Amino acid sequence: MYKNKTVNWLACFSLLSLCLGVAQAAVSPQEAEALKGKLTPMGAERAANADGSIPAWTGGFTQVPAGFQNGHRNVDPFAADKPLFSITASNMQQYADKLADGVKQLFKDNPQTFRIDVYQTRRTAAAPQWVYDNTFKNATEAKLEGDGLIVKGAYGGVPFPIPKTGLEVHWNHLSLWRGESTHSKYKVWTTTADGKQVLATAAVDEAQYPYYYKEGSVATTPDPEYMLAIQATYAPAFRAGEALMLHSGFDYVKGRTLWQYLAGQRRVRRAPSINFDTPNVVASGVNFIDENFGGVGSPERYDWKLLGKKEMYIPYNDNRLLAHSDQDVMGTRHAKPEMMRWELHRVWVVESTLKPGKRHAVPKRMYYYDEDNWGSAIMDGWDAEGTLWRTSMTTPFVAPDIPATVNYCTSFFHDHRTKAWVYNCALGDAGNDQYSTAERRRESFFSPESLTNQSAR
Incomplete structure (x- = not known):
C-alpha cells in the first residue's frame, strides 16, 4: 500500500496530465514555502518516519575527513557501523513490502x-546553499513542455522539488547534483552465470554540468545542458583508443547528441543510433544504453505514472565499494554481501509503460528514486510477456567535500534470464582518480574537433 491519500491524488493528477498532453505548471508560492520547513531544501520530507527508523534530515553529511585528498573516495566515514539485521532468502517474506521485485528475484535465484545487510539509515545528501536557493526558485518557475520532453525555467538546482508527475521525478534524476566538473577513472566488469569475470571497459571520464555553473541563471543561460562528458577507453587492448562524447540537455524534442571515435577509423562521427535499447558496448552488450546509471536518455517512448512514495531498502552510502579492489567486491552471481550497505529510505515510485506505437525491448519498468538526492536507486524491467527480466541498482557514495551523495556512478545490473551481471563504473582500482572535482574546462573541450585531437594523440 502506498503512503497516503495525497500520494493517490498525485498519481491520478499525473496520469490525467499526461493523457491530456498539457504542460505541467510550477507549484504555487505557498506550496514552495514547504521547502523552508516541512521539506528539505531539495524537496524530501524533513521529518523522521513514524518509528524513527528513517531519521530526520539535519543538513546531510558535510564533514570532510582529516587528511582528505581530492580523488580519494576510499575512506568509509561509517566503517564502524554494524548491521542492524540481515535479510536472507529464508526471512525475505518478512520484509517483502520494502523490497523491489528485482531484489526479491536475486534472493530466489541465489x-x-x-544477503542484504541493513544498516542505520544516514541521510547524507547535501548540496551548497546556492543549489538550495536555485531549487526554491525552480519550484515556482520550472515547467514541462513538449509532452514532457522539454524543461523550461529551471537552473542550478532540483527542477521539480515538489513533483506532481512521474516525468518531473525522472527529470530530477537526470539532472541531479553531483558537482560542477568531475574527473574519474573506472572499470566496467561483466560476469557470466558461471562466474567468469571479463573486463569490458577501462576508461577515463571527464564531465561537467553547465546547468550547475554557480554564476549562471535562467536569464543568462536559458537552455543549459545538464551534462557534457567524454569517456576515453584505454583497455582492453582491442578497444583502447575508443572514445564517446555526450551532450545532454533539457530538450529531448531536439534530442541528445552523442559522438563516437573509433581508433581504426581515426575520425569522430555522430552516433544517434546509440540510444534506448541499443546493447551497451561499454558493458559488452549485457545491458542496454538507457539502463546505465539508473536510467538515462530520452523518456519519449514511455508514459510515466507517479504511483507515490514508500519506504524501501536500497543501497546507500556505499563508500565501502571504493575502499576495496574490484576483485574483492565481485562474487560469482552478485556483489559480495559484506561489501554492500543497505538502508531504509523513502523513495518515489514511478511506473513507465511503452507508448502505443513505440518500440522497446523492455515495455514496462518500475523506478524507485531516493527522495533525498533524487537518484534512481533501483530500476526493474519486464519483457513483453510480463516476466521480470532486468534490474539495475545504483550504489551512491558520500562526497562531503562537494558536498553530495553521488548517485550517477557505481552501480550493478542483473539479467534475470541469463544470470549475467555487470559491475558498472567500478572505482575500487582507480587509486587517486576515483571521483574528483576538477577545474572547469572550456566547453570547446567537449566539441567534435577537440575529441578528434584528443583521440589522435
Missing part, C-alpha cells in the same frame, strides 16, 4: 549466497 538463496544460499545473496
Whole structure:
C-alpha cells in the first residue's frame, strides 16, 4: 500500500496530465514555502518516519575527513557501523513490502549466497546553499513542455522539488547534483552465470554540468545542458583508443547528441543510433544504453505514472565499494554481501509503460528514486510477456567535500534470464582518480574537433 491519500491524488493528477498532453505548471508560492520547513531544501520530507527508523534530515553529511585528498573516495566515514539485521532468502517474506521485485528475484535465484545487510539509515545528501536557493526558485518557475520532453525555467538546482508527475521525478534524476566538473577513472566488469569475470571497459571520464555553473541563471543561460562528458577507453587492448562524447540537455524534442571515435577509423562521427535499447558496448552488450546509471536518455517512448512514495531498502552510502579492489567486491552471481550497505529510505515510485506505437525491448519498468538526492536507486524491467527480466541498482557514495551523495556512478545490473551481471563504473582500482572535482574546462573541450585531437594523440 502506498503512503497516503495525497500520494493517490498525485498519481491520478499525473496520469490525467499526461493523457491530456498539457504542460505541467510550477507549484504555487505557498506550496514552495514547504521547502523552508516541512521539506528539505531539495524537496524530501524533513521529518523522521513514524518509528524513527528513517531519521530526520539535519543538513546531510558535510564533514570532510582529516587528511582528505581530492580523488580519494576510499575512506568509509561509517566503517564502524554494524548491521542492524540481515535479510536472507529464508526471512525475505518478512520484509517483502520494502523490497523491489528485482531484489526479491536475486534472493530466489541465489538463496544460499545473496544477503542484504541493513544498516542505520544516514541521510547524507547535501548540496551548497546556492543549489538550495536555485531549487526554491525552480519550484515556482520550472515547467514541462513538449509532452514532457522539454524543461523550461529551471537552473542550478532540483527542477521539480515538489513533483506532481512521474516525468518531473525522472527529470530530477537526470539532472541531479553531483558537482560542477568531475574527473574519474573506472572499470566496467561483466560476469557470466558461471562466474567468469571479463573486463569490458577501462576508461577515463571527464564531465561537467553547465546547468550547475554557480554564476549562471535562467536569464543568462536559458537552455543549459545538464551534462557534457567524454569517456576515453584505454583497455582492453582491442578497444583502447575508443572514445564517446555526450551532450545532454533539457530538450529531448531536439534530442541528445552523442559522438563516437573509433581508433581504426581515426575520425569522430555522430552516433544517434546509440540510444534506448541499443546493447551497451561499454558493458559488452549485457545491458542496454538507457539502463546505465539508473536510467538515462530520452523518456519519449514511455508514459510515466507517479504511483507515490514508500519506504524501501536500497543501497546507500556505499563508500565501502571504493575502499576495496574490484576483485574483492565481485562474487560469482552478485556483489559480495559484506561489501554492500543497505538502508531504509523513502523513495518515489514511478511506473513507465511503452507508448502505443513505440518500440522497446523492455515495455514496462518500475523506478524507485531516493527522495533525498533524487537518484534512481533501483530500476526493474519486464519483457513483453510480463516476466521480470532486468534490474539495475545504483550504489551512491558520500562526497562531503562537494558536498553530495553521488548517485550517477557505481552501480550493478542483473539479467534475470541469463544470470549475467555487470559491475558498472567500478572505482575500487582507480587509486587517486576515483571521483574528483576538477577545474572547469572550456566547453570547446567537449566539441567534435577537440575529441578528434584528443583521440589522435
